Amino acid sequence: MSLTPETPGPATSPPQEALFLRGEGDAWFRRNVASLGEEGRVAGDPLISRALALAGAETVVVDVGSSNGWRAAAIQTARGGRAIAVDPSMEAIDDGTVRYPRVDFLRGVAHDLPLASESADLVIVSFVLHWLDRSRLLAAVAELDRVLRDGGHLLLSDFLPDAPTRVRYHHRPEVDVWTYKQDYAQPFLASGLYAEIERVVIDHRTGQPADRALDPRERGFISVLHKDLQGRYTAGTAG
DSSP states (O other): OBOOOOOOOGGGSOHHHHHIIIIIHHHHHHHHGGGTTOHHHHHHOHHHHHHHHHOOTTOEEEEETOTTSHHHHHHHHHHOSEEEEEESOHHHHHHHHHHOTTSEEEEOBTTBOSSOTTOEEEEEEESOGGGSOGGGHHHHHHHHHHHEEEEEEEEEEEEOOSSOEEEEOTTOTTSOOEEEESOTTHHHHHTTSEEEEEEEEEETTTTEEOOTTSOTTTEEEEEEEEEOSSTTOOOOOOO
């Protein structure tokens, strides 16, 4: 089901974001659609398996940067509940609406989610934040926190270099667009409002567990974060 609201237009967006809104998001989808949702990929997907351990029949799952919603659909099929897929690519949304009619699709970007506050029990963000223009990063962190209810879970996955690293986007070398690779769990942990209940180092090419000694250009991580607005504070004296 497509529920497509207005989304920021390229004219008002930073150059990096505008590129994806103008069509690079669609181009990414066309390059990858053949492998999305393949039976073997779904069965072996480490984020799906972790989501299934957390989700129940009433869970609202939001996948941000969902492409055609294959992951959200797999979780919904196994557990029920509501699945919402958010992506900037209209080609991905159109494809997913046909393939997965029970999933609710929204066109949107991570820093401006078309969702109500505290509307999600489980939010998935897989290899998305490294695409963001740096002027949008903290807004995206705030938006992900806004839509996740207290007590909910955030599943993050992205690259894990030895230090924050930027790499020119090789599909469009003629434009000034970069990917930014770093540990994106850290802003959430630094807030004191999230606890990391699981962390796994992975090979980003397969999504499967890997040794920390893996080439940092290929190394990624999965972080399972639990949101608790009050539970991690100790009682102090008045003052």
